[in-house]
Amino acid sequence: WQVGGLGPMAGQAHHFRLYAPEKIPYAVSRYTNEVHRLYGVMNTRLKDNEYLAGDYSIADIACIGWAKLWERQGQDISEFPHFQRWLEAVKARPAVQRGLMVNAEERAKHDLSKDKAAQGVLFGQRAR
Template sequence: MSQPQSRPIQLHYWPTPNGWKISIMLEECGLPYEVIPVNIGRGEQFKPEFLALSPNNKMPAILDPEGPGGAPISVFESGAILQYLGRKTGLFYPADERGRVEVEQWLFWQMAGLGPMAGQAHHFRIYAPEKIPYAIERYTKEVHRLYGVMDRRLADRPFLAGDYSIADIACIGWAKLWERQGQDIKEFPHVAGWLERVLARPAVKRGLALNAEDRAKIDFATDAQAQSVLFGQRPAG
């Protein structure tokens, strides 16, 4: 980043594994930001003003008043936001093509694999009103396979792409919830070591702590309104 950011980035956020990606990245980069809570348990992700930023009605999203060329820009999808902030600051996202490809492989691995599969494991193990053994076993086993992939990757390097990067930032919020996914971290000693290294970073601690009190306000396992919004409601329009 050639000049310091003078106006804060708007972070539309709720404390979830995907929201944590961006709160951690903003803390790691030292960028000024303001939080605009999006209470996903009460349907705030369907408000027109949020849909203007995130047409997929998913948070997080950002609005950077000092985007490319000095003009405002909004970005949705957590992986795209990480890439944007990495390019903007020159941090945690290499400029050289080989280094960038190395990071992107593991970023997209999280976006297409670890996040969706862990999310389904959470759903069927914890939130689903009907416990379906096949679904629980299916997603628990797939998450187990993905942790095995990560464990092998981390056997000879401290972080997923060698150096700490947006790939690690993308994964940490999901991986720290391994117990909810039915995993035994002792089976994955290299992942366990990686978790310890990443979670010890001060910026990661701050990012994970952001609006932590909101996470306790709604029990998605028992709150009927939240379940209707997240698991059954369709946006109007």
């Protein structure tokens, strides 16, 4: 679900909302709305479950990286109270906190929305 849904859709939301050289309203709306739908799916699942697969699992670990960036995806998580509870619970886990700190100092030095050299490497490449 994360690999075929949340990851790709959140990634597209990030790209069109933050990095695209021109703002394309349809693309921004399309991916922002799709992430909203996916957070709704998570919220429904989390209504009766502490974690996505019942117990804490790789499902939670796989989703936290995208879920913690909800603001960048144009979301208001107050609409998703079960998702919000889950997000705080997962982020509070010591191992997750340690994982989120990996390379944090280096990441803080870069603003991809302004780093044209990095954008050139990450966006617009084609096969030979």
